[in-house]
Amino acid sequence: MAWNRLRPYVMISPAIVIFCLFFIYPIGYMIYLSMHEWNFVSPDKQFVGLQNFTTLFAEREFVEVMQNTFTYTALTVSLTMIISLILALWLNHNGTVYSFVQGAIFSPHIISLVSVSMLWMWLMDTDYGLLNWFLNLFGLSNVSWLTDPSTSLFSLVIVAVWKGIGFNTLIFIAGLQSIPRDMYEAAQLDESSKLRTFWKITLPMLSPTLFFLTIISLIGSFQVFETISIMTKGGPINSTNTFVYYIYEYGFRYFKIGYSSAAGVLLLIIVGLLTILYFRLLAKRVHYR
Template structure:
């Protein structure tokens, strides 16, 4: 066999090896662990088949975790995209003020989630938090942001949106700046309103960017962990418990590795199905210039 025929495979082999070692193998091992009963300490792994999945799907707490995750994902993704798009349209201009605002709203993206979670825990403190102090100025009583099941999940959504809008706004601005100017000049000659221009021209031309941002926000929202682990620990009354924290809790606190791995497999299946549906349904509506 000539070297020229195997050289492409040799050049990509390091990347393939890393991919198999750190992505494919962990997934396969997780699937295997989901079929056994193991406490993470004993060398003995008892094969139980699909018992972990059966116990998981019949657990009321897991149903609540799925509902919390879906609610959190929907609110976070939709609010982040809407706010980021509005900010991008406003900031897509030249000027020192707009450049400063872009840098200001992007700064939360480069701060660690641990620091952000600690900051927002102080801001949302029921008795001494800055948010309640501000609300008190308008005669509004203290809001139990993190200690009430009715507001705790929404509080985490606020933190996620605050951190995510900067990155998404800059991506949207990059997409807006790639749209040819002559399209808007032609619309102006036709005396097209700004709203109609935005709906009929800007959004279709921005669809590849919107497609990309939606999918990465969808996946990252399903994998939320740090803010929950630091701010609420899944409470109060399981109101903020989501998939990844649930997996961590049963795997590394209760040492039910098989049970936690079964939850991980279900999370993998859900994300894969949603991603496949997203690509199948919306990829045809993406306009590539």
């Protein structure tokens, strides 16, 4: 009898151990390091309390990093969701052409970010890039996509949207195909317009899909690292530096482990608060049939 009660806990114990070892412990140790000053070399860690956090907010560079991160996230998530939904509405049909386009749109998602970054670095090259060559055909001057502070962050948004729309589009298509056909038949009988049908049937029934994709896109945008590390290194003039790259830079280039850990704790808090806020505001508006 006792074994029957203990058996479920024994069965899930490996998962609990792995979760604690690779999730709970790193978070706890990061919080511990955020209250210390450590250079990664000396075994001694000096306790400084909340000094690393106060230093963070006193740094103008970090304020710019926060602005860049929120701007990048807002643009990437909104553009990816809008474009993906439009493509899904267009591709939600049977046919060889639609299947081919779906596969072509999804292909960037399976390409590594390193390869994607190298490709877009060539496309956005100021002198020899394909994008500027295309602009020159229309008599427009070259754009310094990655070397001008006014365009560099938006250039990274273009890369993120290009890579992300394929996955989101396929998930949206799956959501569209799960909507009962009889609802659209009832709308046709009522002579409802396509726009009204979209707002009253399609969008509400897609709300679980929208909810899921927005959450994962939001978290993924806050964690952007590879494209920045390869394409811009946070420049020019700190215009593309974001949270994760800032944490990496101060942790593994300047060896300010306590300072970078404080930035990591702050990132964890911000993402957690945004997720909770999103759930509180929109979870009740999600329709699960």
